[in-house]
Amino acid sequence: MTYDAAAWGALAFALSILLGIVTFFRWRSRGAAAGLRGAGFTLLPVAAWLTGVLELAFDVADSVGRWAVHVVFSPTVWLGVVVAGASAALFGAAALVRRREPRRGRDATGPAGPSPAVRARGKGPAAIGDDDLDDIEAILRKHGIS
Numbered sequence: 306m307t308y309d310a311a312a313w314g315a316l317a318f319a320l321s322i323l324l325g326i327v328t329f330f331r332w333r334s335r336g337a338a339a340g341l342r343g344a345g346f347t348l349l350p351v352a353a354w355l356t357g358v359l360e361l362a363f364d365v366a367d368s369v370g371r372w373a374v375h376v377v378f379s380p381t382v383w384l385g386v387v388v389a390g391a392s393a394a395l396f397g398a399a400a401l402v403r404r405r406e407p408r409r410g411r412d413a414t415g416p417a418g419p420s421p422a423v424r425a426r427g428k429g430p431a432a433i434g435d436d437d438l439d440d441i442e443a444i445l446r447k448h449g450i451s
Contacts, residue, residue: 308360317354321347 324347332340353359376382445451 313354313359317350317359320350324350 324343328340328343328347331343350359353362
């Protein structure tokens with residue numbers, strides 16, 4: 306839908322007049338700061354018209370509205386939503402299965418034997434990170450967190 310410049314100008318000036326009336330009453334009831342802020346808003350519709358943003362905003366709103374109507378009333382779009390949901394469910398199921406499977410191959414042991422995380426779980430003096438864990442546990446105990 307295309308409107309001529311006069312129609313957009315009339316809309317911009319009508320909005321500015323309406324905002325000007327609101328600004329006048331806000332100025333009288335709330336003071337100069339509210340009035341000046343309202344005057345700034347009063348000028349925005351004319352500025353939007355002069356820069357072409359008013360028509361752009363209308364075109365964007367019109368396109369979004371058409372798209373929303375198309376989404377609501379199109380069985381093809383709903384089929385696409387169902388397929389996207391199935392895809393998301395499969396990704397979630399894959400993540401659950403991966404979390405429950407034991408690690409195999411080079412991921413678990415690495416090229417030179419068990420990884421540091423596997424070694425750290427062991428008992429005894431060779432365990433990595435025990436000093437740090439002891440310090441952290443002591444701090445937590447000190448603050449009553451166990």
